[in-house]
Every structure is written in structure tokens, then in C-alpha cells.
Amino acid sequence: GENVEQHPSTLSVQEGDSAVIKCTYSDSASNYFPWYKQELGKGPQLIIDIRSNVGEKKDQRIAVTLNKTAKHFSLHITETQPEDSAVYFCAAGGGGDYKLSFGAGTTVTVRA
Amino acid sequence: EAGVTQSPTHLIKTRGQQATLRCSPISGHTSVYWYQQALGLGLQFLLWYDEGEERNRGNFPPRFSGRQFPNYSSELNVNALELEDSALYLCASSQRRNEQYFGPGTRLTVT
Numbered sequence: 001g002e003n004v005e006q007h008p009s010t011l012s013v014q015e016g017d018s019a020v021i022k023c024t025y026s027d028s029a030s031n032y033f034p035w036y037k038q039e040l041g042k043g044p045q046l047i048i049d050i051r052s053n054v055g056e057k058k059d060q061r062i063a064v065t066l067n068k069t070a071k072h073f074s075l076h077i078t079e080t081q082p083e084d085s086a087v088y089f090c091a092a093g094g095g096g097d098y099k100l101s102f103g104a105g106t107t108v109t110v111r112a
Numbered sequence: 113e114a115g116v117t118q119s120p121t122h123l124i125k126t127r128g129q130q131a132t133l134r135c136s137p138i139s140g141h142t143s144v145y146w147y148q149q150a151l152g153l154g155l156q157f158l159l160w161y162d163e164g165e166e167r168n169r170g171n172f173p174p175r176f177s178g179r180q181f182p183n184y185s186s187e188l189n190v191n192a193l194e195l196e197d198s199a200l201y202l203c204a205s206s207q208r209r210n211e212q213y214f215g216p217g218t219r220l221t222v223t
Contacts, residue, residue, distance in 0.1 A: 018201065023190060034211070034212070036214070041216075042216055042217075043116075043202055043214035043215050043216045043217050044155070044202070044214045045214070046211065046212070046214075089155065091155075092183055098143070098160060098162075098167070098168070098206075099145065099157045099168055099170070100145075100155075100157065100212060101157070102147075102154045102155040102156075103154060104153065104154040105154055112137060
């Protein structure tokens with residue numbers, strides 16, 4: 001089955017700086033890679049996703065890059081703000097069974 | 113547009129009892145997925161229902177089961193509860209391939 005590894009597990013950044021979270025996956029059949037943000041006491045919120053026919057996607061301050069050859073993808077958050085503090089999860093799926101395999105999560109803290 | 117809703121918000125059970133968790137998908141979504149999120153851990157895939165049928169299940173014992181109703185809402189049943197079943201149970205719904213939207217979860221505590 002698919003195995004997704006996510007690094008780092010915790011990330012502390014100064015407000016205004018950038019944050020980068022990296023994930024690797026094992027199943028070459030995976031073709032869909034979403035990122036979720038989970039705030040305390042809430043369910044995960046889909047913030048951006050990318051499919052394997054695209055190498056990069058951007059939405060305002062967040063961007064995701066995908067390297068299918070190396071089987072890794074990354075989330076970039078620029079100009080971080082206190083409200084960006086949350087747990088971020090990467091996931092991989094689309095191998096035919098439509099389930100998502102999640103990384104273990106990254107706790108991001110933005111220092112004011 | 114209303115999001116995915118789950119009930120109850122919290123559920124406290126004792127070992128050996130049964131728990132029933134409910135999920136209503138986003139209007140127009142036909143797929144429902146269930147995930148378990150144990151404290152401090154990632155999300156583990158439990159079950160996937162689409163058009164009323166169970167399509168896939170994760171590596172969980174048979175005492176985890178569920179169903180999907182004609183209105184696409186879903187129910188997750190956990191029989192013979194064990195302490196390690198304590199977790200946040202998340203439901204997600206999907207209309208197109210893979211884009212899953214999550215509800216707020218049901219916090220199950222087994223004592």
C-alpha cells in the first residue's frame with residue numbers, strides 16, 4: 001500500500017517568514033496530492049491540491065510543488081501570519097481505490 | 113453550501129459497548145469516507161462508501177462496520193469497544209475523484 005512520510009514534525013517560524021513542509025510517497029500509481037490544515041478541535045480543511053500532470057500550483061500565499069520522478073511534493077507558505085498556526089497534513093491518493101494515505105502531520109507555529 | 117456534518121460531537125462509552133457515529137455529506141456528494149485519528153497521530157483510512165455500497169476498507173478489524181443510506185448519509189458502527197478505539201472519527205465526502213471534504217469529527221472516548 002501507499003506510504004507517505006512527512007517532515008518536519010514541528011516547525012516554528014517568525015511571522016512574515018516562509019514555511020516549507022516536505023512529503024514523500026511510495027506508490028508510483030498515486031496521482032493526487034492534497035494538503036489539509038487542521039486547527040484545534042476542528043476537522044481537516046482542504047487548502048490546496050495538485051495532480052500528477054502539474055508540477056506546481058499556487059493560491060495566494062500557498063504553493064505546492066510535485067516531483068513525480070523523485071516521488072516527493074512540498075507545501076510552501078509565504079509571508080506567514082499567526083492564523084497559519086495549525087497542523088498540516090499531506091496526503092497521496094488516486095491509485096484506483098480513491099482512498100487517501102496521510103502523512104503524520106506537521107505542527108506549524110508562527111511567532112508574532 | 114452546508115459542509116459535512118457529524119453527530120454526536122462527543123461520545124463516551126465503556127469497554128465492550130457499541131458506538132454508532134453518523135455523517136451527512138455535502139449536498140450532491142455520493143461518496144463518504146471514514147477515518148480514525150488517534151491522539152497525536154495522522155489519519156488512518158477506515159471505510160469508503162459510494163452509491164450505497166462499501167467500496168474499500170482499511171486495515172481495521174470487522175467490528176468496525178458501517179453503511180450508507182439512500183440519501184448518501186452514513187453510519188459507522190464500532191462493536192465490542194476497546195480502550196484503543198478512543199480517537200477522533202472523521203467523515204469526509206466527495207463528489208469528484210479524490211477531493212475529500214471533512215466534517216468536524218466525533219470524539220469517541222472509551223473508558
